[in-house]
Amino acid sequence: MTEINQDKRYKYIFDEILTLTDDGFVVVDNHDVITDINEQYCQYLKTTREYAIGRSIAEIIPNTKMIDIVNYAYQEEGAILRLSEKSDDDSDRIFLVNRSAVYDENHNVIAGVAQVKFRLQTLDSAKKLMRKYSEYEFYREEYRSRNSSQYSFDKIVGNSPRFAEVKKAGYKAAKTMFPVLLTGETGTGKEVFANAIHNNGERREKPMVSINCAAIPNELLESELFGYEEGAFTGAKKGGKKGKFELASGGTLFLDEIGDMPLGMQAKLLRVLQEKEIAKYELQKR
Numbered sequence: 001m002t003e004i005n006q007d008k009r010y011k012y013i014f015d016e017i018l019t020l021t022d023d024g025f026v027v028v029d030n031h032d033v034i035t036d037i038n039e040q041y042c043q044y045l046k047t048t049r050e051y052a053i054g055r056s057i058a059e060i061i062p063n064t065k066m067i068d069i070v071n072y073a074y075q076e077e078g079a080i081l082r083l084s085e086k087s088d089d090d091s092d093r094i095f096l097v098n099r100s101a102v103y104d105e106n107h108n109v110i111a112g113v114a115q116v117k118f119r120l121q122t123l124d125s126a127k128k129l130m131r132k133y134s135e136y137e138f139y140r141e142e143y144r145s146r147n148s149s150q151y152s153f154d155k156i157v158g159n160s161p162r163f164a165e166v167k168k169a170g171y172k173a174a175k176t177m178f179p180v181l182l183t184g185e186t187g188t189g190k191e192v193f194a195n196a197i198h199n200n201g202e203r204r205e206k207p208m209v210s211i212n213c214a215a216i217p218n219e220l221l222e223s224e225l226f227g228y229e230e231g232a233f234t235g236a237k238k239g240g241k242k243g244k245f246e247l248a249s250g251g252t253l254f255l256d257e258i259g260d261m262p263l264g265m266q267a268k269l270l271r272v273l274q275e276k277e278i279a280k281y282e283l284q285k286r
Helices: 006-020 039-045 066-072 123-148 161-174 190-199 218-226 263-275
Strands: 024-029 034-037 075-086 092-103 109-117 208-212 252-256
Touching: 024 039, 024 066, 066 092, 066 109, 161 190, 190 208, 190 252, 218 263
Parallel strands: 208 252
Antiparallel strands: 024 034, 024 109, 075 092, 092 109
């Protein structure tokens, strides 16, 4: 019997799995180059494995998110993927996708892998996807837009001794997981510092969500921050809505003009900071 080394053995098994599944799979290295892609995904993308392998994934899938997955070393489960390909009825094709960075034994990123669910189990699953797409996409793109601007302390201009002290304090704050209070007159760059703290800390791979507390009516601020359950009030979205705290989970929530927040809301915010718990906005039915 011919001996097969372990690497080849796993490669054969992996290839067979990719053949049997209905899902699309693609693997990229840490230079964003496609190292493997199955036939199912190639058929959808109207390409071939021979053409795709060895090329940048951005060349094959222009709106790919795999470059971020590898560069920022994170994973997504059940994310919504919108491919540029059009169906026969000219509607955008929307799918569920799982993406993840792949690490070696030293926790270095060596690859990225994505699984695209081409088949949804029910019509309800498809409808749910469509409902949630517009909401999730806004916050996802907002995060990417902010992150792409690459806020960092190195790019904040200023060389006075006092300014150097403030930057040093910002660096220290970025290395902690504590809430941070930024004070200063309007236009002094509080949000710029907030972004720099986020991008220099351990939360940088997660979203940064901002909300201007002075720009939202008091009666809506609670539902914006904490979200609400279905049927909480007249006009509430079916299925409810996630609040800013949930959308920023694991990342940073920047509360601009927090001094204008109603006192009742400040008490609820204090509970969040102390107990690290939130409760969705609910109204008693009368």
